[in-house]
Amino acid sequence: MRLSRRGFIAGFIACRVCAGLARAEEAAHWSYEGKDGIADWGRIDPTYKACSIGAQQSPIDLKQPMPAQVGGLHIDWKPEAYKILNNGHTIEAVVNNPDSVKLGGEVYQLKQFHFHHPSEHAVKGERHAMEIHFVHAHPNGDLAVIGVFIKPGARNAEFAEIMALAPATAGEKKFGTPIDPNRLLPKKRIRFRYEGSLTTPPCSEVVDWNVFEQPIEVAEADIARFKAIFPMNARPIQTTGRRFLLKGI
Numbered sequence: 001m002r003l004s005r006r007g008f009i010a011g012f013i014a015c016r017v018c019a020g021l022a023r024a025e026e027a028a029h030w031s032y033e034g035k036d037g038i039a040d041w042g043r044i045d046p047t048y049k050a051c052s053i054g055a056q057q058s059p060i061d062l063k064q065p066m067p068a069q070v071g072g073l074h075i076d077w078k079p080e081a082y083k084i085l086n087n088g089h090t091i092e093a094v095v096n097n098p099d100s101v102k103l104g105g106e107v108y109q110l111k112q113f114h115f116h117h118p119s120e121h122a123v124k125g126e127r128h129a130m131e132i133h134f135v136h137a138h139p140n141g142d143l144a145v146i147g148v149f150i151k152p153g154a155r156n157a158e159f160a161e162i163m164a165l166a167p168a169t170a171g172e173k174k175f176g177t178p179i180d181p182n183r184l185l186p187k188k189r190i191r192f193r194y195e196g197s198l199t200t201p202p203c204s205e206v207v208d209w210n211v212f213e214q215p216i217e218v219a220e221a222d223i224a225r226f227k228a229i230f231p232m233n234a235r236p237i238q239t240t241g242r243r244f245l246l247k248g249i
């Protein structure tokens with residue numbers, strides 16, 4: 001299901017995303033604060049232009065959604081002994097399983113999932129403690145990202161294990177035993193859906209966003225572990241503009 005039409009420019013940017021995923025380490029340096037910070041992203045590199053001139057940017061405030069059938073979402077993820085990477089911007093679990101989701105009849109492969117503190121999306125102006133992004137790619141370059149909010153509460157064993165292994169500085173570590181990513185999903189599956197962008201450079205507008213309304217709970221101490229490494233890695237709220245924001249099951 002297409003929520004809006006994308007022009008050839010989006011297709012061009014999608015190829016940049018493919019290239020970007022393959023060799024992210026060669027991308028121009030950016031950061032959240034200070035030099036090369038959020039306000040400068042669009043000026044750092046010509047391929048980052050969408051960060052400043054894009055009209056379908058993410059994250060957004062999830063408010064006043066239209067109740068709707070948001071399109072079938074079938075998640076097919078399996079446990080894996082992930083490589084856990086500190087890439088200088090976040091902690092990322094690198095996926096090698098042929099995990100996938102089916103969204104509106106299209107199949108997307110899970111590439112990685114990573115974390116933001118605080119959450120990037122807001123719900124009626126309120127941000128959660130954290131947000132997980134499960135990044136899936138379609139062979140045509142489109143992305144489908146599943147967003148899961150995190151709030152402090154009961155301990156989540158999977159989250160605790162990832163944060164215990166997370167490298168404090170740039171580098172990677174590998175799990176010896178599998179982690180089940182399905183345990184990082186909320187029970188209630190009501191979700192927001194809209195068309196947006198990557199929330200980091202190059203801010204490409206190729207993302208079909210699916211954000212669950214119900215947060216999962218994790219131990220406050222495990223949130224603190226992430227916060228000690230990345231105190232702030234969330235982009236500010238972007239204008240929704242004329243986009244449709246849908247909410248449903």
Ligand SMILES: [Zn+2]
Nearest residue numbers: 114116133199
């Ligand atoms: Zn993200």
